[in-house]
Amino acid sequence: MTTSTEVRPTTTLPVAEAIQTRRSIRKFVQEPMNQDDLREILRLASLAPTANNVQPTRFAVIQSKDLQQKLQDVSYNQSQVTSAPAVIVVYSDMEDVLANAEQNFPASMGEEQVKTRAEGLRAQFGAQDVAQRGQWALTQANIAFGFLMLAARGKGYDTVPMLGFQPDKVKELLGLPEHVQFAGLLPIGKRDEEGFPHHRHNVDRITTFY
Numbered sequence: 619m620t621t622s623t624e625v626r627p628t629t630t631l632p633v634a635e636a637i638q639t640r641r642s643i644r645k646f647v648q649e650p651m652n653q654d655d656l657r658e659i660l661r662l663a664s665l666a667p668t669a670n671n672v673q674p675t676r677f678a679v680i681q682s683k684d685l686q687q688k689l690q691d692v693s694y695n696q697s698q699v700t701s702a703p704a705v706i707v708v709y710s711d712m713e714d715v716l717a718n719a720e721q722n723f724p725a726s727m728g729e730e731q732v733k734t735r736a737e738g739l740r741a742q743f744g745a746q747d748v749a750q751r752g753q754w755a756l757t758q759a760n761i762a763f764g765f766l767m768l769a770a771r772g773k774g775y776d777t778v779p780m781l782g783f784q785p786d787k788v789k790e791l792l793g794l795p796e797h798v799q800f801a802g803l804l805p806i807g808k809r810d811e812e813g814f815p816h817h818r819h820n821v822d823r824i825t826t827f828y
């Protein structure tokens with residue numbers, strides 16, 4: 619069994635090293651998440667950019683074994699959901715953005731400006747239906763999902779991104795509204811297995827230079 623000190627660097631990894639050493643991990647060291655690290659990883663992920671700075675990404679953090687077991691039950695029994703000390707659910711909630719549009723603008727703008735900008739935001743997306751703007755918001759949450767994996771790896775943690783779950787059942791379990799859209803589940807902790815080496819297309823296979 620790998621001990622946590624072997625896999626947890628004392629310093630933050632440079633971005634390239636975090637990318638290079640990230641791999642999907644499905645078996646984790648059995649110890650609770652350090653809560654300061656968890657908050658810092660979430661903070662870093664919250665710095666991901668969004669179009670017009672709309673910020674529709676939301677995180678739900680599950681650290682109860684009981685709830686993790688229920689989550690695993692609706693994730694085709696994938697054992698990484700309970701092996702990890704925590705699972706971060708990443709989703710977009712565009713209706714929350716619109717209902718609280720004023721929060722998207724700094725108070726320093728002044729009350730009038732904030733009101734005008736908030737109305738503008740509601741008008742911009744009001745023309746779309748809930749599913750359409752939800753899908754748009756999901757493209758933003760997906761960026762944060764990527765940031766989250768790399769922020770975790772940069773702080774010496776491991777993850778596995780997951781889309782293998784029943785979205786409606788997860789909403790029911792977490793009490794989330796019907797309209798939210800999931801970027802994915804992210805079990806997180808310290809690796810207790812090596813994972814698989816990267817097997818990827820060559821850059822020339824996937825790139826066209828003009």
Ligand SMILES: Cc1cc2nc3c(=O)[nH]c(=O)nc-3n(C[C@H](O)[C@H](O)[C@H](O)COP(=O)(O)O)c2cc1C
Pocket residue numbers: 640641642643644696778779780781782783802813814816
């Ligand atoms: C959006 C997304 C969804 C995924 N869903 C699952 C999943 O449900 N279960 C699982 O074991 N792995 C899942 N994976 C992990 C992939 O299998 C893995 O990323 C891929 O094989 C490359 O391996 P690596 O992450 O170790 O580089 C998912 C990956 C992504 C990006």
